[in-house]
Amino acid sequence: MMRRETDFWLDRTLDLLPWLLAALLGGVALHLLTLLALPRLTPSSAYRRLALKTPVGQVALLPRAAPGTGPSFSDPFATLALCRFDLSLGPLRLRARADNDHPFSVSVRLADGTIIYSANDRQTPKGSFNILIVTQAQADASDLQRDNAGADENAAGDAGTVNEDELRLISPAKAGFALFRALSLRESDYDAAAAALASVECAVEKPAR
Amino acid sequence: MGAAASLPAPVAPGVSSETLARQSAFVPPMRSRSKSRCFRAAQFAENHPARAEKRRRERALSRLKPLPAAAFAALALGVAATALSLRGEPGFGAVRLGAWTSFPRIGGADIDPYGRAVVALGGAMPLGEGEGLAFVADRDDDGRALDSRCDYLISGAALPARLWTLSAYDLEGRLRPNEADRHGLTSVGLLRRKGGDFAIAAARAARPGNWLPLGEKSRFLLVLRAYEAGASSLAGAFEGWNAPKIARGDCS
Structure with missing residues (x-):
């Protein structure tokens, strides 16, 4: 009798084993799926909360970090401005020039928060930025056009740069935003830092035809 | 039969x-x-x-009877694993210096999915690796949680950065109202001893010298941001760093 009972439970367990494995595998798959989807979908992300509120190709000054305002974990000494891009509308051109009083940096972030580029004013010539954000397809198209136009004129066209100070940034995703950061050395210096960000330009370029 | x-x-x-x-x-x-x-x-x-x-x-x-149960188990397992994995630190590659922790990899394109999800959920915009490095401390050098009912002495030597700032946040990353309506200090405005060493008093009530005002909420975090820091995301690059010490003083 005992023997039959253990046989019965062994049978039951063996019957359920594939289901247990399937549940485990499904759990792992779901974990990875939610993990990868979450940064793009969560309404709390910086892109959804801040960038999506501003139109593409316009610079928006963010509120200063103070109790009750500003994005979480932002530096009270940093003045931030952002510009959203959507490369399906065309490449985005960023121009900015640092004044000498406020350390200045630029970062380019995708909608899921990945930072694909970041640099400060000491890493660029004369503290000025000239960045063109493109997709791979747009980059290929403009390369092809340039090759056709200037094949005989300028045979030594090195890939990546069109003119001297332009940085062409190939973005793996179409949506994202650029963040400009000017640091003030004193908390009372916010207005001057905000003025430093006034020179930032951000515009959608018409796709090359 | x-x-x-x-x-x-x-x-x-x-x-x-x-x-x-x-x-x-x-x-x-x-x-x-x-x-x-x-x-x-x-x-x-x-x-x-x-x-x-x-x-x-x-x-x-x-x-097929066990199918709904298995599907439910998979759902619960997956969601629980995601929720649990995002409760802690933002991803891998933590660099620890004394009481301070930094996650240099969240500032670059090689951020891992866990780090990305934690950052997105928190709504933060971390420093890019070309901008600087942020170090967070939620404990003092003896491992006790930071509490604004206590006084703290933060002391150290010059850091390899163009500029650094130190600010206090609550655990959700918000600045707290305080007596002086100031929320941080920069390396530029600091009083220093000979040789560049500094000491900062973090307390609710005003202190002479370098004072970092703390808010009323008891638990808090310190964030040290080193802009244009002379270190890359490689852990070995932090060997020359002398992170400030955090010593707890009297508690009220």
Whole structure:
């Protein structure tokens, strides 16, 4: 009798084993799926909360970090401005020039928060930025056009740069935003830092035809 | 079931008397259970093909009985794993210097999915690796949680950065209202000793010298941001760093 009972439970367990494995595998798959989807979908992300509120190709000054305002974990000494891009509308051109009083940096972030580029004013010539954000397809198209136009004129066209100070940034995703950061050395210096960000330009370029 | 047993049992060669006795007494045989079940099923199928088909279908469906439970278990498991994995630190590659922790990899394109999800959920915009490095401390050098009812002395030497700032946040990353309406200090505005060493008093009430005002909420975090820091995301690059010490003083 005992023997039959253990046989019965062994049978039951063996019957359920594939289901247990399937549940485990499904759990792992779901974990990875939610993990990868979450940064793009969560309404709390910086892109959804801040960038999506501003139109593409316009610079928006963010509120200063103070109790009750500003994005979480932002530096009270940093003045931030952002510009959203959507490369399906065309490449985005960023121009900015640092004044000498406020350390200045630029970062380019995708909608899921990945930072694909970041640099400060000491890493660029004369503290000025000239960045063109493109997709791979747009980059290929403009390369092809340039090759056709200037094949005989300028045979030594090195890939990546069109003119001297332009940085062409190939973005793996179409949506994202650029963040400009000017640091003030004193908390009372916010207005001057905000003025430093006034020179930032951000515009959608018409796709090359 | 009883069809075979109710007939007078023919005495066939090879059938033991024990089996016959069992059949006549309606006792299911102990051995070769499956064989006899098989036999009966085959007989049933022969006699009632439609009902047998229905039964077969029902049995196939009953094999799927654990499906809802398994699907639910998978759902619960996946969601729980995601929720749990995002409660802690933002991803991998932590660099720890004394009481301070930094996650240099969240500032670059090689951020891992866990780090990305934690950053997105918190709504933060961390420093890019070309901008600087942020170090967070939620404990003092002795491992006790930072509490604004206590005074702290933060002391150190010059850091390899163009500029650094130190600010206090609550655990959700918000600045807290405080007595002086100031929320941080920069390396530029700091009073220093000879050689560049500095000491900062973090307390609710005003202190002479370098004072970092703390808010009323008791638990807090310190964030040290080193802009244009002379270190890359490689852990070995932090060897020259002398992170400030955090010593707890009196508590009220």
